[in-house]
Amino acid sequence: MTTSASLTRLHWRYLLLENVRIPIGIVSAAAFPALSLLFFVVPFDYGAEQETAAVVGLTVFAVMSSFLFTFGVGVADDREKSWDPYLRTLPAPAWPRIAGRILSGATFALVAIVPVIVVGALFTAATTTVPRLALGIVALLVAGLPFLLGGLAIGYSLPVKAALPVTQLIFFPVAFAGGLLLPPMLFPGWLEAVSVVTPARGARDLVVWAVLGTPPSTVALVVLAAWIVLTAGLAVWGYRRDEGRRFR
Amino acid sequence: MTPDAIAAAHAVVKDFGDTRALDGLDLAVAPGELVGLLGPNGAGKSTLISLLVGLRRPDAGRVTLFGGDPRDAAHRRLLGMTPQETGLPHTLRVGEVLDFVSRHYADPLSAGEVLERFGLTGLERRQTGGLSGGQKRRLAVALAFAGRPRLVVLDEPTTGLDVDGRRTLWDGVREFHAEGGTVLLTSHYLEEIEALAGRVVVVDRGRVLADGPMDEIRGRVAVSRVSLRSPVAPPLAGTLHSVRDGDRWELHTPDADALVRALVHADLPFTDLQVRPASLEEAFVSLTGSPA
Known part of the structure; x- marks a missing residue:
């Protein structure tokens, strides 16, 4: 009998394969942050700390876009295909599929941060140590949670046609206000006030803290934790509602 | 309820909003039977199937598969079902889809065997998105047999297939049945049920209208x-x-x-x-x- 762990690996593997064959999404998620770094940081000299923070901001951006789109649009797309209910008639519970999807999303997020880190290491003054880099990647996983869960919430509650624009609408303003593209110290007072209540700001501050040791704004971290709880609630609600509709 | 039934519904009721899809329906499929569910569109056939394979739960009554609740994955170990061909993951190759489905089962058939039985040999490397409609349909039906199931449920298996494709599928189903497999088939084509089923269950408005050997039902329906x-x-x-x-x-x-x-x-x-x-x-x- 196949075990649950091997079923999760099976779904993970095939979700990777399915998506790798349409690489445009993966390539664009990985290319945009690296290109931003290349155009807006590499030609200038902001000093090691600023440039490291810029690389961190763009890795959070990469993870955020990867999670929001894989889960928001990906799950909504799945729900509209008849393949998904078919899988539920196979001798496997529903969760190895969900676990496989989360693992494949995490895999693509890791792939998306590689180019920006490589560009940062080779062409900018950004610097860190191996333990700090490792700590940063762990912090990224935590920082990505509101986007992973928020993506699932969108994916389970909206049809694809709505999920795509909603994701796009949320994504860019939140990323900008969170200081992922421009350092928040340049923000005017009102934008700073908006910034700290976005999940992106807490996510950025957390990873900057892990990589650089810069103490984060406590408010931003508390807000991040609140977003994780809120998006988790929304994701569970969306999943249950979808179950109740399609598999009542 | 028949104790040794492979799949059974007992006084099953299912409502969708104000519509009663199943209205106290009874059905028992014994091992080795090839049962055809016949009825017009909207009769409740697909709803009944969705309950038997564990996709939905009845509002009242009881459904069993291999003696247990079909919503529990353990009771679906020997069940084979067909996806709608429009839903096949279009970037995966035929061999990959088959491998993926087979790995959910303890003792699946070899890929070669499945491909040959359904006339798909030589297509292993093709992405499913590039198959013709008939090839997709045959792959979808082949998936139902991939796990070496004891019960195969086919919901409108040959809708949209040409005559040759239909024959190939029918042959595959007959071969499985001849080896002792149990089949539950729905169709709104009388011809298809006639060609395959030994026993026919006529369903309309969520109830069983007639249940008996093919010859007897044909006399009443033809x-x-x-x-x-x-x-x-x-x-x-x-x-x-x-x-x-x-x-x-x-x-x-x-x-x-x-x-x-x-x-x-x-x-x-x-x-x-x-x-x-x-x-x-x-x-x-x-x-x-x-x-x-």
Whole structure:
């Protein structure tokens, strides 16, 4: 009998394969942050700390876009295909599929941060140590949670046609206000006030803290934790509602 | 409920909003049977299937698969089901889809065997998005057999297939049944059920109208529709159902020849005589005495 762990690996593997064959999404998620770094940081000299923070901001951006789109649009797309209910008639519970999807999303997020880190290491003054880099990647996983869960919430509650624009609408303003593209110290007072209540700001501050040791704004971290709880609630609600509709 | 039934529904009720899809339906499929579920669109066939394979739960009554709740994955170990061919992941290759599905089962068939049985040999490396409609349909049905199941459930398996594709599929189903497999098949084609099933269950409006051997049910469902104009009532002996609209008569009969002979014998001043086989929907009128 196949075990649950091997079923999760099976779904993970095939979700990777399915998506790798349409690489445009993966390539664009990985290319945009690296290109931003290349155009807006590499030609200038902001000093090691600023440039490291810029690389961190763009890795959070990469993870955020990867999670929001894989889960928001990906799950909504799945729900509209008849393949998904078919899988539920196979001798496997529903969760190895969900676990496989989360693992494949995490895999693509890791792939998306590689180019920006490589560009940062080779062409900018950004610097860190191996333990700090490792700590940063762990912090990224935590920082990505509101986007992973928020993506699932969108994916389970909206049809694809709505999920795509909603994701796009949320994504860019939140990323900008969170200081992922421009350092928040340049923000005017009102934008700073908006910034700290976005999940992106807490996510950025957390990873900057892990990589650089810069103490984060406590408010931003508390807000991040609140977003994780809120998006988790929304994701569970969306999943249950979808179950109740399609598999009542 | 039959204790050794592979799949069973007992007094099952299922509502969707105000619509009652299943209305106290009973069905038991014994090991080795090839059962055809026949009924017009909206009769409740697909809803019944979705309960039996664990996709939905009944509002009342009980459904069992291999003696347990089909919503528990353990009871689906020996079940094979067909996806809709439109849903196949289009970037995966035929061999990959087959491998993916097979790995959910403890003792699957070899890929070569499945491909050969359903006329898919040579297509392993093709992405499913690039297959023809018929090839997709055959792959979808093949997936139901990949896990070496004991029960295969086929919901409208050959809709949209050409004659050759239909024959290939039917042969695959017959071979599985000949080896002892149990099959539950739905169709709204009488021809398909006739070609495959030993036992036919006629479902309409969420209930079982008739359940018996193919020959017996065919006699009740294979009905001719005779229509004519006549100012006086035609002989109604032997007709199952008649409708009068002014001087226009519509008669349903299992034996159109006898009816026409009787009409001529009675020297009726009829005009505009038409005889054609009744559609399945019309045949249901005869079975139920009311429009399907």
